[in-house]
Amino acid sequence: MxxxxxxxxxxxxxxxxxxxxxxxxxxxxxxxxxxxxxxxxxxxxxxxxxxxxxxxxxxxxxxxxxxxxxxxxxxxxxxxxxxxxxxxxxxxxxxxxxxxxxxxxxxxxxxxxxxxxxxxxxxxxxAPEIAAAMLQKQQASSIVAARQKIVDGAVGMVDMALKKIDESGMAQLDDERKAAMVSNLMVVLCGERSAQPVINTGTLYN
Incomplete structure (x- = not known):
């Protein structure tokens, strides 16, 4: 069985x-x-x-x-x-x-x-409901980060240029002329457009 x-x-x-x-x-x-x-x-x-x-x-x-x-x-x-x-x-x-x-x-x-x-x-x-907004945020953050790098690089280049001028004795620049030079260089280095040459026929003080 x-x-x-x-x-x-x-x-x-x-x-x-x-x-x-x-x-x-x-x-x-x-x-x-x-x-x-x-x-x-x-x-x-x-x-x-x-x-x-x-x-x-x-x-x-x-x-x-x-x-x-x-x-x-x-x-x-x-x-x-x-x-x-x-x-x-x-x-x-x-x-x-x-x-x-x-x-x-x-x-x-x-x-x-x-x-x-x-x-x-x-x-x-x-998610679809925030995708477009977050893409804009990412793009804006990327632009800010890129700008920051450009500014940091420009500051370093301006500082190096001033030191080279002082070391070589190429010109004697007082504080006001240094400030003007810094301003001009920063505009050129950080600007989106190509620099336009300008002929200065006078002096910084007139």
Whole structure:
């Protein structure tokens, strides 16, 4: 006589790598700006017992925890930075952000016997309602940064020119003439238009 155990069940679990192509999520970054973000997660089952018995559905668990981790990580970084600080950003530090995402995912999914092989951002953009405004802000910030570099360079060149004149004895300039020379050089070096030559037929004082 054959006996059957009514509590026995058999279920196959693949150890192959799997890809989770996450959907675009609308999340606020560290600065409160709404952005769209998505990630690709490569994973596989390592512990079949934990995958089958510690969670109800390990595939659903991977998807749910991945979305939760992405939302959490996104809130820790700004979308972009506009200065020269070393702070990380979603746009400028994608590799570092992906590493942080993979680490957090492993902490979450390890409970289900899952190993995270790779996690990387697959989509990143400002939400449509602020995209145009943020683009203008980025362009303005770029212009300001470029202007700052031009001014810094011009100041250095003017300082070098004055020192060269003093060292060579080419001319003796009092404070007023130096001020006039600085003003003229700064206009030439920082101006957007080409310099127009002017012949001075008098002196600085008349």
């Amino acid at each position: 054959d006996w059957a155990n009514p509590f026995y069940r058999k279920k196959k679990v693949s150890f192959r790598l799997r890809n989770l192509n996450g959907e675009k999520l609308k999340v606020n970054d560290e600065m409160g700006n709404p952005i769209e973000i998505a990630a690709v997660v490569v994973w596989h089952v390592q512990n079949t017992f934990e995958a089958l018995f510690d969670v109800e559905s390990y595939t659903d668990y991977v998807k749910t925890q991945s979305e939760s981790a992405i939302r959490h990580i996104t809130g820790q970084y700004p979308y972009d930075i506009t200065d020269d600080t070393q702070k990380l950003s979603l746009r400028g530090s994608a590799d570092k952000v992906s590493e942080a995402l993979a680490k957090e995912l492993q902490e979450r999914l390890g409970k289900a016997g899952v190993i995270v092989d790779e996690a990387r951002l697959s989509h990143l953009a400002y």
